[in-house]
Amino acid sequence: MEGRLIQKIYWGDTANGGNYLYGSVIDHFDKKVQFENLRFASGKPIKRWHSRTNYQGDRQSPNLPLLRPGYRYRIEHNYSVEPDGRAYIELQYFNRQGEVVGLDILKNGEQEFVYPADAFTYNMALVSAGCQRVYFSDIALYVLDEIDTHYQSRKARGYYSQNRYPQDLEFVTGLIRNTREEEGV
DSSP states (O other): OOOEEEEEEOOOOGGGSOBOOTTOEEEEETTEEEEEOTTOOTTOEEEEEESOOOHHHHOOOOSSOOOOTTOEEEEEEEEEEESTTOEEEEEEEEOTTSOEEEEEEEOSSEEEEEOOTTOOEEEEEEEESSOSEEEEEEEEEEEOSOOOOOOOOSSOTTOOOTTTOHHHHHHHHHHHHHHHHHHTO
16 A cells, blocks of 8 residues: 555653553563553553643653544554454544544554544554553554645745835834934944
8 A cells, every 4th residue: 555654653651651551561672562461351452642742741742643634544553462353453533622523443454544624633542352462563654645745935934125125124224223323333
């Protein structure tokens, strides 16, 4: 499938509060992680990532990129679980008031979704469906639609040009001249 890679999402720090820690053994190997919990209940999130955080309260920056409403995206996961197929990705979308406006459950290794038009932020979770071990490398997020890129000119904004604002420059030049004369410069 085609698409443009936006970001690879890694497990990240264990101390940030996005992990299920009760009875879990989490081993970090470079950017890869092995998660193990032999008594883990189905339907519980193993790991959470957020596109919006309260840095002042949590001291945590967002893990997920901003997405454009109405655009199509694809997720490819690079992890394996034991028993096989016993985990899925859950995407939950929120509006500006923090109300849930959508939910996608992605059970395949590669799946597409459309970011809802009224969504402002979203969370992603790796959820257990009866798994005991997860060998996690990353989750790749691709955009499938063509993104409009707007390039700004290299000229600085807010500059005054003699051709664009001749009256303003004459007025300001007069004020500067009068101020310098009053100060004796």
